[in-house]
Amino acid sequence: MGLKHDDGWNIPVGSPFYPPLPAFYRNVRFQFVFFHAAPDAVQDFLPEPLQAAEDGLCVASGLEVPNCENYGPFQESFIVMKCHFRDQTGFYCSHVFHNGPAGIAAGREIYGTPKVYAELKVTLDDRRMETETSYGGAPVLKISSSVDDRAAPDAMPALTPAWRLKIIPRADGPGPAIRQLVDCSEVTQDLEVHASAKGQGSIEFGASPRCDLTPLAPLEYGDVFHMECSYSEGYARVVYDYLSEGPSGEPSEGPSEGP
Numbered sequence: 656m657g658l659k660h661d662d663g664w665n666i667p668v669g670s671p672f673y674p675p676l677p678a679f680y681r682n683v684r685f686q687f688v689f690f691h692a693a694p695d696a697v698q699d700f701l702p703e704p705l706q707a708a709e710d711g712l713c714v715a716s717g718l719e720v721p722n723c724e725n726y727g728p729f730q731e732s733f734i735v736m737k738c739h740f741r742d743q744t745g746f747y748c749s750h751v752f753h754n755g756p757a758g759i760a761a762g763r764e765i766y767g768t769p770k771v772y773a774e775l776k777v778t779l780d781d782r783r784m785e786t787e788t789s790y791g792g793a794p795v796l797k798i799s800s801s802v803d804d805r806a807a808p809d810a811m812p813a814l815t816p817a818w819r820l821k822i823i824p825r826a827d828g829p830g831p832a833i834r835q836l837v838d839c840s841e842v843t844q845d846l847e848v849h850a851s852a853k854g855q856g857s858i859e860f861g862a863s864p865r866c867d868l869t870p871l872a873p874l875e876y877g878d879v880f881h882m883e884c885s886y887s888e889g890y891a892r893v894v895y896d897y898l899s900e901g902p903s904g905e906p907s908e909g910p911s912e913g914p
Contacts, residue, residue: 664762673761677844677887678725684777685718685884686784686800687811688856689877695734696870700749702820702836704895708737708744713871714905715858716812717786717798719777720755729755730775732788734871735814738837740895745816750866752788752796766891767821767837782854784881793861800856800879808848811880815840818894836895842888849883 665671690713697707717732731753735746752773753759762768774789782803788796816838823833856879860868 659702662714673757674725675692675838676765677889678723678761679721679887681722681724681885682849682868683718683720683884683886684784684879685716685882686786686856687880687882688715688798688800688858689713689879690715690858690868692736692871692873697738699870700736700889701738701747704741705738705747705818705836708739710737712737712875712877715796715798717775717777717784719779722757724800726755726758726761726884729758730777730786731758732773732775732786732798733772733907734796734868735817738818740816740818745818745838745840746814747818747820750868752790763821764823766839766842767819768839769789769819782852786877789863791865793863794859794861795863795866795868796861797859798856799858800854802852802854802879802880802881802888804853805857806851806853806880808851808882810851810853811878816894819891821893829897834897835859836897837891839891841847842891844887844897846886849885851883854879854881876890 663819664675692711692713694707694709694711697711713736715734720729733748733751735748738747751768751770752774753770759770759772762770776787777864778785781800786798819837819839821833821835821837822831825832857860858873860871
C-alpha cells in the first residue's frame with residue numbers, strides 16, 4: 656500500500672526518529688543568567704532583518720531534563736539575544752548545545768532551533784546550579800548561579816517573541832529549500848511551575864574550532880533565576896519567509912542567498 660500524500664510525520668514512516676507533537680516534559684530544572692554584551696557583538700550573531708537591541712541584553716541558560724516522553728532525558732545550554740524585528744522587540748536564539756540526538760533532530764527540523772551535539776555537565780543542588788559545555792573538544796560556555804530568595808513564577812521577564820531561524824537545504828543544488836523566521840512564543844503549553852527563585856550568577860565564554868562565543872563577554876550582569884517546571888510543547892508560527900518575501904517584506908523575485 657502506497658504512502659498517501661498527507662501521511663507520515665517523519666521518516667522512516669513506520670518508526671520515526673521522534674514522535675509527533677506535543678512533546679511532554681516533567682520536572683525540568685533551569686538556570687537563567689541575564690547579562691549585557693556589546694551590541695555590535697550581538698549583531699554579528701543575528702540574521703537579517705533582525706537588529707540588536709541598544710542595551711545588548713542577552714540570557715545564558717542551562718537545563719536538565721530528567722524525563723521527556725518524546726526525546727528521553729538530556730541536558731542543554733543555550734543563548735538568546737534581545738533584538739528588534741519590524742515593530743517588535745524579542746529574543747533570538749543563536750546557539751543551543753544538547754546531548755540527546757532525537758531532541759536535536761526534532762528541534763532543528765520542527766522549529767529551526769540551532770541545536771548541536773555537545774558535551775554537557777550539569778551540577779545542581781537546592782540553591783546552586785552549574786552548566787559546563789564543551790563543543791569541538793574545547794569548553795565554550797560555563798554558567799554558574801546560586802539563589803537566595805524565592806521568586807514569583809512570573810518574576811522573570813518573558814523571553815518573547817522567541818525567534819528561531821529555520822533552514823533546510825535543497826536536495827538538488829546549493830541554497831535553502833526552506834528558510835523561515837519562526838516565533839516559538841506559543842510553543843510552551845500546560846506550564847506548571849514547581850519552584851522559582853532569584854539570585855546571582857556568572858558566565859564564562861570560550862572558543863573552539865567550531866564555535867567562538869568570546870565576543871559576547873559580559874559587560875554587566877543582570878538578574879538570575881532558577882526554575883523547575885513541567886510543560887508540553889506544541890506548534891510554532893512562521894513570521895517571515897525569506898524565500899517569498901524580500902528584505903522589506905515585498906515579494907521576492909528569487910530565492911534568498913542568505914541573511
